[in-house]
Amino acid sequence: MNTNSMTKIIGLLGHPVKHSFSPQIHNYLCEKYKQNNIYCCFDVENKKLKSAVESIKTLDMIGCNVTIPHKVDIMRYIDKIDKNAGIIGAVNTIKNIDGKLIGFNTDGVGFVKSILEKGYTLKNKKVLIIGAGGACRSICVELASEGISYLEIRNRSIDKAEEIGKIVKTNFNLDVVYDTKPIDENDLNKIDILINTTPIGMESNLCPIDERLIPKGNLLVCDIVYKPHNTAFLNWAKKNNLDVVHGIDMLINQGLHAFYIWTGIKATKEDEEYIKDLYNKI
Numbered sequence: 001m002n003t004n005s006m007t008k009i010i011g012l013l014g015h016p017v018k019h020s021f022s023p024q025i026h027n028y029l030c031e032k033y034k035q036n037n038i039y040c041c042f043d044v045e046n047k048k049l050k051s052a053v054e055s056i057k058t059l060d061m062i063g064c065n066v067t068i069p070h071k072v073d074i075m076r077y078i079d080k081i082d083k084n085a086g087i088i089g090a091v092n093t094i095k096n097i098d099g100k101l102i103g104f105n106t107d108g109v110g111f112v113k114s115i116l117e118k119g120y121t122l123k124n125k126k127v128l129i130i131g132a133g134g135a136c137r138s139i140c141v142e143l144a145s146e147g148i149s150y151l152e153i154r155n156r157s158i159d160k161a162e163e164i165g166k167i168v169k170t171n172f173n174l175d176v177v178y179d180t181k182p183i184d185e186n187d188l189n190k191i192d193i194l195i196n197t198t199p200i201g202m203e204s205n206l207c208p209i210d211e212r213l214i215p216k217g218n219l220l221v222c223d224i225v226y227k228p229h230n231t232a233f234l235n236w237a238k239k240n241n242l243d244v245v246h247g248i249d250m251l252i253n254q255g256l257h258a259f260y261i262w263t264g265i266k267a268t269k270e271d272e273e274y275i276k277d278l279y280n281k282i
């Protein structure tokens, strides 16, 4: 990668950041699309967050990604927040437009794209989602934006599911069903899409549902856990001849959408495949 006196910075603000895959995604895209930008990671502790955000303006940076633990706190330091990011209550991408910082959330958008690009539609679909954390919240908002007709959340504790339910009802007039009970075959038989948003299965062979369950109908099964690539949950789905969406697709698509926000350039399917290969080589 060549840099010169005109090179501008795109950053990642988080703590920690050393395991991030984002530099590989964005430096590849900057080089391919001849953007004179460089993507760098900045390990920023809570107490330095405000001054790190001010640096985006001071250094005339293109913008940044935001990761754990700053996605919520950073909202108080930026100038404007995109509608869905405001509803979600978290920002993972900032664009610097002439010294004004605009916040977006690309997690849910990336997830939705990973479903649409497999040829599925979301309008009027019935969705059951496991987990009720930050990722679930952004996915639920984007699914509701796409016009799904039924949303049910299963989480081990009810309060976060209830909170997401209120957000979705208030902003999209969609009633959300929530419960703490384990998923059974009746649950599976009434939905079109099943999504795991818990970390269960991350670097383990645990499954967020009972692997003895056998769904009757057709069902799209999505896991947002990306390590391992084939989680126990996705293996259960494949064993039952169900189509699956892998967590890596969301990870890459949320990055591609951030690149689009910064540059106006839409990366191609080939870019996505190239980045997936890069990821598999790590």
Ligand SMILES: NC(=O)c1ccc[n+]([C@@H]2O[C@H](COP(=O)([O-])OP(=O)(O)OC[C@H]3O[C@@H](n4cnc5c(N)ncnc54)[C@H](OP(=O)(O)O)[C@@H]3O)[C@@H](O)[C@H]2O)c1
Binding pocket: 107, 131, 132, 133, 134, 135, 136, 155, 156, 157, 160, 197, 198, 199, 200, 202, 224, 225, 226, 247, 248, 250, 251, 252, 254
């Ligand atoms: N593919 C991607 O691009 C992408 C993007 C974001 C996140 N992720 C992955 O998604 C997962 C969740 O991330 P997040 O940011 O949403 O995390 P989070 O905010 O901590 O939420 C985790 C959710 O999972 C539930 N949970 C956690 N451990 C559980 C267990 N052992 N049994 C049952 N439920 C459990 C939690 O339940 P309680 O509410 O009861 O605590 C919570 O609702 C992580 O593995 C993360 O790496 C992937």
